[in-house]
Amino acid sequence: MLRRPENWLKALDRSSDNLIEIRDLMYSRGSRVIFKDMNLTIKRGEVTALMGPSGTGKTTLLRLITRQLVPQHGAIFVDGVDISSLNQAGLYELRKRFGMLFQNGALLTDYNVFENVAFPLREHTNLSNRLIRHVVLTKLHAVGLRGAADMWPSELSGGMARRVALARAMVMDPEILVYDEPFVGLDPISMGVIVRLVRRMNDALGITSIVVSHDVAEVSTVADCSYLISDGKVAASGSPDELHAANSELVRQFMHGMADGPVAFHFEAPNYAEQLLGRDAE
Amino acid sequence: MNTLVRDIYNSIHEFVRTFGAFQLFFLRLIRHSPRMIVRRPGLVVKQIYNAGALSLVIIMVCGLFVGGVLGLQGYANLSRFNAEDSVGTVVALALIKELGPVITALLFAGRAGTALSSEIGLMKATDQLAAMEMMAVNPVRRVLVPRFLGGVVAMPFLVAIFTCIGLFGAHLVSIDLLSVDVGAFWQQMQLSVSMDDIHEGVIKSFVFGVVASLLAVWEGYNAIPTAEGVGRATTRTVVISAIAVLILDFMITAVML
Amino acid sequence: MQQTRSVEIGTGLFVLLGMSALFFLTTQTTGGDTFSASDTFKVEARFENVGSLKSRAPVAMSGVTIGRVTSVVFDPDSLEAKVTFVIDAKYDKIPDDSDASILTAGLLGSQYIGLQAGGSDTYLEDGSEIYFTQSAIVLENLIGKFLVSSNSGDDE
Numbered sequence: 279m280l281r282r283p284e285n286w287l288k289a290l291d292r293s294s295d296n297l298i299e300i301r302d303l304m305y306s307r308g309s310r311v312i313f314k315d316m317n318l319t320i321k322r323g324e325v326t327a328l329m330g331p332s333g334t335g336k337t338t339l340l341r342l343i344t345r346q347l348v349p350q351h352g353a354i355f356v357d358g359v360d361i362s363s364l365n366q367a368g369l370y371e372l373r374k375r376f377g378m379l380f381q382n383g384a385l386l387t388d389y390n391v392f393e394n395v396a397f398p399l400r401e402h403t404n405l406s407n408r409l410i411r412h413v414v415l416t417k418l419h420a421v422g423l424r425g426a427a428d429m430w431p432s433e434l435s436g437g438m439a440r441r442v443a444l445a446r447a448m449v450m451d452p453e454i455l456v457y458d459e460p461f462v463g464l465d466p467i468s469m470g471v472i473v474r475l476v477r478r479m480n481d482a483l484g485i486t487s488i489v490v491s492h493d494v495a496e497v498s499t500v501a502d503c504s505y506l507i508s509d510g511k512v513a514a515s516g517s518p519d520e521l522h523a524a525n526s527e528l529v530r531q532f533m534h535g536m537a538d539g540p541v542a543f544h545f546e547a548p549n550y551a552e553q554l555l556g557r558d559a560e
Numbered sequence: 561m562n563t564l565v566r567d568i569y570n571s572i573h574e575f576v577r578t579f580g581a582f583q584l585f586f587l588r589l590i591r592h593s594p595r596m597i598v599r600r601p602g603l604v605v606k607q608i609y610n611a612g613a614l615s616l617v618i619i620m621v622c623g624l625f626v627g628g629v630l631g632l633q634g635y636a637n638l639s640r641f642n643a644e645d646s647v648g649t650v651v652a653l654a655l656i657k658e659l660g661p662v663i664t665a666l667l668f669a670g671r672a673g674t675a676l677s678s679e680i681g682l683m684k685a686t687d688q689l690a691a692m693e694m695m696a697v698n699p700v701r702r703v704l705v706p707r708f709l710g711g712v713v714a715m716p717f718l719v720a721i722f723t724c725i726g727l728f729g730a731h732l733v734s735i736d737l738l739s740v741d742v743g744a745f746w747q748q749m750q751l752s753v754s755m756d757d758i759h760e761g762v763i764k765s766f767v768f769g770v771v772a773s774l775l776a777v778w779e780g781y782n783a784i785p786t787a788e789g790v791g792r793a794t795t796r797t798v799v800i801s802a803i804a805v806l807i808l809d810f811m812i813t814a815v816m817l
Numbered sequence: 818m819q820q821t822r823s824v825e826i827g828t829g830l831f832v833l834l835g836m837s838a839l840f841f842l843t844t845q846t847t848g849g850d851t852f853s854a855s856d857t858f859k860v861e862a863r864f865e866n867v868g869s870l871k872s873r874a875p876v877a878m879s880g881v882t883i884g885r886v887t888s889v890v891f892d893p894d895s896l897e898a899k900v901t902f903v904i905d906a907k908y909d910k911i912p913d914d915s916d917a918s919i920l921t922a923g924l925l926g927s928q929y930i931g932l933q934a935g936g937s938d939t940y941l942e943d944g945s946e947i948y949f950t951q952s953a954i955v956l957e958n959l960i961g962k963f964l965v966s967s968n969s970g971d972d973e
């Protein structure tokens with residue numbers, strides 16, 4: 279699974295290829311339709327950002343791409359393969375090509391930092407302890423936490439936990455790294471570290487990155503291409519600059535953080551005056 | 561009226577569905593079990609430790625006092641018929657056939673079962689199970705199966721230890737405190753306790769071990785992944801385990817009579 | 818590493834403790850039936866009344882358990898109870914004219930079959946039947962007889 283230079287070159291070479299394609303996706307939870315007729319492509323070797331207001335189902339979309347959820351309608355292709363056609367074994371093979379960074383890190387609380395990073399290796403390979411130690415320390419060094427190898431997840435700050443999770447996500451040398459809200463709740467320094475890591479991992483390892491976020495400023499600095507998702511559809515797409523310049527009201531509201539606009543400040547509610555006068559009680 | 565009928569229909573439907581899902585879940589655990597025992601015995605050992613060794617103190621303390629109170633009550637009531645010598649028989653049969661398995665199972669549900677379901681529920685709430693899925697590791701196999709097996713293995717041993725300590729407690733009370741004859745105590749017991757009684761106790765402890773561990777793992781795995789949901793799952797584990805253990809105890813006793 | 822070691826030691830101790838508890842229970846609390854021979858032969862006997870004799874009850878000779886009752890059924894032809902029991906195969910020199918009686922362990926204890934050796938030169942073997950039998954003593958009958966005999970004694 280180690281990515282060799284020729285693969286890396288090939289990845290660059292085929293950078294115009296679409297690694298992930300979503301076609302006519304429909305997904306609903308209960309009676310609530312989350313995505314409808316959604317089309318989206320993610321290019322090989324790029325950092326793609328999926329942005330949108332809270333509650334638009336960005337995380338759901340990630341879970342659909344990694345088939346933790348199955349769409350009601352439509353298809354998702356990863357490297358040309360329709361993932362809904364895979365059986366359990368095929369799915370697990372596919373997932374070995376993914377590395378995912380969960381919002382809160384999702385480190386295993388039973389194990390210390392070292393064992394957390396070593397976990398996929400111990401599960402999937404028969405490497406010797408020495409070799410595992412080598413690989414794990416290398417990955418921890420890459421995220422700057424080699425010194426924290428003996429710490430426990432509960433002793434880590436939010437930013438550190440996320441960096442450990444990143445090291446764990448990379449340990450099997452995946453082709454696609456998926457970040458779920460990597461910038462939420464971090465202090466500016468940790469945020470800067472993560473932003474830098476996202477970009478560096480992508481370019482140095484020649485992988486494809488998908489970042490789900492609603493932090494416009496951070497995304498603008500790392501993403502090659504952004505999708506703005508709203509109302510179950512792709513509302514706008516393009517490079518950060520293109521989005522900034524777009525004149526759609528929704529895009530403007532989101533990119534510039536305006537309180538009111540197409541996404542209303544008020545949640546749907548009965549008429550204010552009537553409710554205050556108590557008419558709805560009848 | 562119509563809605564009442566529909567509500568009843570819906571709740572019956574839901575109950576049957578949940579029950580079916582529960583059976584399938586059980587089969588899934590069983591299917592993955594042999595592989596985990598062979599390939600990852602260390603994981604199972606760790607869970608035997610969690611479910612068994614860590615429950616020892618509570619089991620032993622409770623066993624001592626349950627045995628002691630059986631000795632007291634047995635003596636008080638048997639002495640009315642001048643049959644104090646049978647106190648050993650009464651205590652041993654009660655402990656081996658009924659109280660050992662049942663009380664141990666209830667304590668197990670309260671100590672190890674809640675620990676299991678809250679642990680698994682928290683792993684779910686903090687995305688640890690999803691993270692395993694994403695690392696191409698089956699969380700049912702990696703997380704649930706060892707915990708289930710740990711409980712199943714630990715329970716019969718816990719029951720045996722509870723019963724022994726209980727006998728010791730009864731011995732302490734009736735012989736050292738109430739001066740029943742030691743020889744009569746053991747001889748009467750040995751005359752009336754047969755291998756069948758021990759078998760009944762062992763079968764019960766095994767069944768209760770399976771049920772209590774299965775329920776704990778099931779509730780944890782199906783917990784709503786929030787703090788409140790995990791709390792509720794933990795409570796349900798204790799309540800449902802207790803009900804299931806007592807109903808099964810009745811059924812097994814009736815069958816084995 | 819240190820942690821897994823202590824887990825292993827703890828588990829080992831726990832399992833050992835559990836096993837010794839189980840061993841203690843099976844050996845120290847039971848004793849009534851120590852009969853567990855696997856190599857046995859089958860013997861039959863008919864009784865007028867078996868009292869409360871049940872299958873699994875011990876078969877003893879001179880107070881030592883040598884076998885176990887396997888079935889107690891009513892025989893509609895002879896109108897008697899037919900008791901089948903097995904005897905450990907190493908006791909192959911029991912005279913075939915020995916008699917079997919149903920006895921009670923203690924005053925109110927459980928019932929068992931006691932064998933009293935006869936004097937024959939042929940021995941019990943698989944499928945033999947014991948013809949000399951003595952029924953269980955039923956307490957009610959005993960009391961009844963006692964009352965009748967004391968009444969008749971008064972008349973004379």
